[in-house]
Amino acid sequence: MLKFGGITYQRSTVKRLVRYYRVLAIETSCDDACVTLLDRFSKTEAPTVIDERKVTLDSTSAGGVVPTDAANHNRKNISVLVNKMIVENKWNTPGTKPDVICATRGPGMVGSLAGGYQLALGLSVAWQIPLVGVNHMLGHLLVVRMKTNGMEPKYPFLSLLVSGGHTMCVLSESLTEHEILVDTVDIAAGDALDKCGRELGISGNMIGKETEAFINQFKDELEKPVDIMVKEPMLNQWDRKDILQYSFASFNSQVKNTLKKFYNSEIPNDDIIKARLLYNFQKVIFQHMISKIKLAIKQHDLKVENFVCSGGVSSNFYLRKMLEEQLEPAGIKKFYFPEPKLCTDNATMIGWAGIELFESGYATELGTTVVRKWPITQLFELEGWKKELID
Ligand code: AMP
Ligand code: ZN
Numbered sequence: 010m011l012k013f014g015g016i017t018y019q020r021s022t023v024k025r026l027v028r029y030y031r032v033l034a035i036e037t038s039c040d041d042a043c044v045t046l047l048d049r050f051s052k053t054e055a056p057t058v059i060d061e062r063k064v065t066l067d068s069t070s071a072g073g074v075v076p077t078d079a080a081n082h083n084r085k086n087i088s089v090l091v092n093k094m095i096v097e098n099k100w101n102t103p104g105t106k107p108d109v110i111c112a113t114r115g116p117g118m119v120g121s122l123a124g125g126y127q128l129a130l131g132l133s134v135a136w137q138i139p140l141v142g143v144n145h146m147l148g149h150l151l152v153v154r155m156k157t158n159g160m161e162p163k164y165p166f167l168s169l170l171v172s173g174g175h176t177m178c179v180l181s182e183s184l185t186e187h188e189i190l191v192d193t194v195d196i197a198a199g200d201a202l203d204k205c206g207r208e209l210g211i212s213g214n215m216i217g218k219e220t221e222a223f224i225n226q227f228k229d230e231l232e233k234p235v236d237i238m239v240k241e242p243m244l245n246q247w248d249r250k251d252i253l254q255y256s257f258a259s260f261n262s263q264v265k266n267t268l269k270k271f272y273n274s275e276i277p278n279d280d281i282i283k284a285r286l287l288y289n290f291q292k293v294i295f296q297h298m299i300s301k302i303k304l305a306i307k308q309h310d311l312k313v314e315n316f317v318c319s320g321g322v323s324s325n326f327y328l329r330k331m332l333e334e335q336l337e338p339a340g341i342k343k344f345y346f347p348e349p350k351l352c353t354d355n356a357t358m359i360g361w362a363g364i365e366l367f368e369s370g371y372a373t374e375l376g377t378t379v380v381r382k383w384p385i386t387q388l389f390e391l392e393g394w395k396k397e398l399i400d
Pocket of ligand 2: 172
């Protein structure tokens with residue numbers, strides 16, 4: 010039996026005869042209002058995704074995410090989306106409502122997070138069901154384990170979490186033990202890709218993705234030479250050696266300097282030249298990530314065989330290829346990448362991480378609030394956890 014807040018959940022003894030529990034998952038840490046309904050039919054098979062949707066703020070004209078706009082967007086959309094999905098999937102009839110709610114509690118933009126988390130608290134009170142306040146980065150980290158019902162990758166595994174807001178290399182020893190081996194001292198890689206793409210004339214709501222699509226039109230042309238000035242940051246110099254840190258802030262000015270030196274400070278008209286420039290900037294950004302992972306493996310003398318790459322940028326084909334080519338010789342035997350829709354922010358990953366936590370006995374108190382900063386290394390140092398009986 011599984012007990013939380015005085016409620017006993019029935020464990021499925023006969024497969025598919027008795028449902029284990031249903032999960033409503035909510036993610037609103039940035040500019041997406043995301044909801045997923047997961048059916049945890051049994052503990053021995055992966056949960057079924059009944060429905061997953063997201064409503065994204067269009068920031069094309071603003072040239073980036075404006076926090077107050079994102080907060081308003083999430084607050085306006087999340088209750089409508091939850092209601093729609095609950096009604097359309099008939100989870101609103103007696104005996105069909107969710108049994109557990111998982112919602113992102115941090116890290117992220119406080120105004121954005123609050124939209125989803127407050128709704129989750131409210132529903133938890135109204136339905137008298139447990140709430141799990143999930144760490145957003147844990148969601149990215151664990152989502153690849155969902156389709157094997159937590160069987161793979163086994164711990165320990167190494168991860169590159171690379172998104173619009175974060176870039177870090179993490180060593181995970183268990184659900185609750187994570188060590189950040191490399192972190193960024195300034196902006197995230199996704200942010201740098203977006204800035205470089207914008208500087209070179211790419212537009213849209215997700216510039217990194219648009220850049221990849223643009224480059225792909227000129228696949229056979231990319232390796233040919235082009236006038237460019239770009240180099241990896243944080244390389245060894247006379248006064249510093251083997252630094253385990255990322256830095257992506259310089260790439261924007263490296264693009265500007267390239268345009269100034271070779272292209273009269275203008276975006277080249279020739280799309281092939283443009284594609285080669287974008288390709289090369291992207292490649293060096295990826296190389297910076299991988300160089301530091303190799304260094305971390307060497308410095309820590311890691312014997313880890315499983316590698317996860319997750320977060321919005323991880324859907325990039327070129328990045329995946331470079332990781333496989335360069336990390337295999339460093340001892341990595343198996344690579345795990347989420348399917349593209351689970352790379353960017355989504356509520357499914359929050360639902361799955363919440364399930365892993367819940368089944369390890371964790372839930373979150375009422376009266377808790379969202380947090381802007383919540384390092385994955387301090388998952389349980391945040392107040393408001395309650396650990397209850399799981400047999
Ligand atoms: P996230 O913060 O996890 O939602 O991811 C968003 C970030 O991922 C943005 O910076 C996007 O530009 C970037 N991104 C999404 N798809 C791709 C892609 N295929 N290649 C490179 N970057 C991408
Ligand atoms: Zn994210």
